Amino acid sequence: MAFVDQATIEVKAGNGGDGIISFRHEKFVPLGGPFGGDGGKGGDIYFVVDEGLRTLMDFRYNRHFRAKHGEKGGTKGMTGASANDLYVKVPAGTIVSNAETNQQLADLTENGKEFMIAHGGRGGRGNMRFATPANPAPEISENGEPGQVLKVKLELRVLADVGLVGFPSAGKSTFLSVVTAARPKIAAYHFTTIDPNLGMVQLSDGRDFTIADLPGLIKGASKGIGLGFEFLRHVERTRVLLHMVDMSEESGLGITPFEAYQQINEELTTYDPRLLDRPMIIVATKMDLPSSKANLESFKQALADHQINQPVEEISSVAQTGTRVLLLKVADLLDKTPQVSPDKTVSDSDRLYEFKDDKAMDFQIEQDGDDWLIVSDRISRLAKMTNRTTEESLRRFARQLRAFGVDDKLREAGAKDGDMVYIEDADFAFEFED
Numbered sequence: 171m172a173f174v175d176q177a178t179i180e181v182k183a184g185n186g187g188d189g190i191i192s193f194r195h196e197k198f199v200p201l202g203g204p205f206g207g208d209g210g211k212g213g214d215i216y217f218v219v220d221e222g223l224r225t226l227m228d229f230r231y232n233r234h235f236r237a238k239h240g241e242k243g244g245t246k247g248m249t250g251a252s253a254n255d256l257y258v259k260v261p262a263g264t265i266v267s268n269a270e271t272n273q274q275l276a277d278l279t280e281n282g283k284e285f286m287i288a289h290g291g292r293g294g295r296g297n298m299r300f301a302t303p304a305n306p307a308p309e310i311s312e313n314g315e316p317g318q319v320l321k322v323k324l325e326l327r328v329l330a331d332v333g334l335v336g337f338p339s340a341g342k343s344t345f346l347s348v349v350t351a352a353r354p355k356i357a358a359y360h361f362t363t364i365d366p367n368l369g370m371v372q373l374s375d376g377r378d379f380t381i382a383d384l385p386g387l388i389k390g391a392s393k394g395i396g397l398g399f400e401f402l403r404h405v406e407r408t409r410v411l412l413h414m415v416d417m418s419e420e421s422g423l424g425i426t427p428f429e430a431y432q433q434i435n436e437e438l439t440t441y442d443p444r445l446l447d448r449p450m451i452i453v454a455t456k457m458d459l460p461s462s463k464a465n466l467e468s469f470k471q472a473l474a475d476h477q478i479n480q481p482v483e484e485i486s487s488v489a490q491t492g493t494r495v496l497l498l499k500v501a502d503l504l505d506k507t508p509q510v511s512p513d514k515t516v517s518d519s520d521r522l523y524e525f526k527d528d529k530a531m532d533f534q535i536e537q538d539g540d541d542w543l544i545v546s547d548r549i550s551r552l553a554k555m556t557n558r559t560t561e562e563s564l565r566r567f568a569r570q571l572r573a574f575g576v577d578d579k580l581r582e583a584g585a586k587d588g589d590m591v592y593i594e595d596a597d598f599a600f601e602f603e604d
């Protein structure tokens with residue numbers, strides 16, 4: 171049984187700053203040397219694991235993350251300032267994948283772990299860097315490299331902090347719906363769940379925790395019969411157990427509340443004796459019903475007779491009494507109970523995958539009458555990095571295209587002088603000249 175929380179977000183790393191064209195202005199020197207500095211680097215975007223987070227709920231409102239751009243270069247050869255990197259907090263256990271290809275990129279489990287999800291662009295070079303003996307005063311500079319843009323899917327197997335155990339009809343799901351619906355902000359939040367019985371409780375003091383109704387506990391569960399086994403695996407990972415015991419006579423179980431309590435404990439022990447060491451609060455349910463008071467007295471007596479001194483809380487989900495006190499006690503208990511580490515069988519260590527940056531030079535050419543379209547990530551990036559305000563920079567770009575074989579390929583495909591050539595995704599066009 172896994173509760174899966176999901177969010178799809180967009181990350182945009184910062185663009186590099188533009189390099190600039192500038193020349194030395196010295197008295198009595200008619201044409202000084204090139205003096206334009208490089209642009210600064212754009213900010214990278216990182217995910218960082220923060221164990222204080224428990225869900226992906228924050229990503230409901232906040233779906234766009236963008237790092238700042240690098241600053242453009244200055245005169246006197248000054249490099250522009252690089253932008254700060256952006257850190258996006260994610261809960262432990264977050265699995266990151268590319269939302270378009272579904273390729274898994276990272277599985278982040280360890281607190282404090284950082285993972286770069288989008289690279290900021292490098293700064294464009296200023297004209298100082300293009301000076302050569304043959305061309306000592308170039309009017310060439312580069313724009314900053316665009317930062318990576320990526321749609322990212324985040325997935326989290328939400329572990330319940332608190333598990334509800336008890337006989338069928340003990341009042342588990344009613345309790346869960348009452349305490350998690352009490353705050354509309356929370357009720358509106360739906361986990362994408364395989365099993366929907368997970369709720370988030372948020373107290374007015376800011377503390378929050380997840381509660382799972384763990385249904386399906388049946389006799390023989392510990393031997394792997396039916397749903398029970400899955401259920402118990404989940405129980406293993408909850409930090410606090412609430413043992414719900416129906417105190418009314420309407421339960422129709424034909425056994426006393428104490429016997430019901432013992433049976434559930436036996437099931438838990440058979441599965442794993444350590445489960446009984448888990449902090450547990452006994453919750454006497456349905457206390458609004460007439461016979462409940464007397465039954466509770468006998469129940470408490472039976473506990474005393476067996477030297478069991480677990481705390482007992484009385485609630486009625488229907489009358490909504492005792493529930494708030496119970497939640498506060500649960501929160502206190504959670505504060506004192508260490509986090510159960512994420513399921514080690516799922517991932518022993520963080521698996522990090524290289525983000526594949528498509529630097530391949532290959533390109534496609536598409537024809538539409540006298541118009542041609544060049545489709546290539548690499549070429550559109552180069553076009554974006556070309557300073558279009560000077561002839562010389564444009565000529566440099568033309569040389570780069572030729573070096574890639576773009577001219578040859580266009581000619582082979584039948585392009586004629588005067589045809590228009592467009593570069594996809596770069597807002598750039600030029601006339602073909604053979």
Ligand SMILES: Nc1nc2c(ncn2[C@@H]2O[C@H](COP(=O)(O)OP(=O)(O)OP(=O)(O)O)[C@@H](O)[C@H]2O)c(=O)[nH]1
Pocket residue numbers: 336337338339340341342343344345383385386455456457458459485486487488489
């Ligand atoms: N009077 C009264 N009835 C309650 C209360 N809580 C639950 N019930 C009733 O008890 C019955 C069983 O409650 P559920 O919440 O479905 O019990 P459950 O433990 O989730 O049961 P399973 O889903 O079978 O595991 C329902 O008819 C509820 O309306 C309560 O506080 N007072």
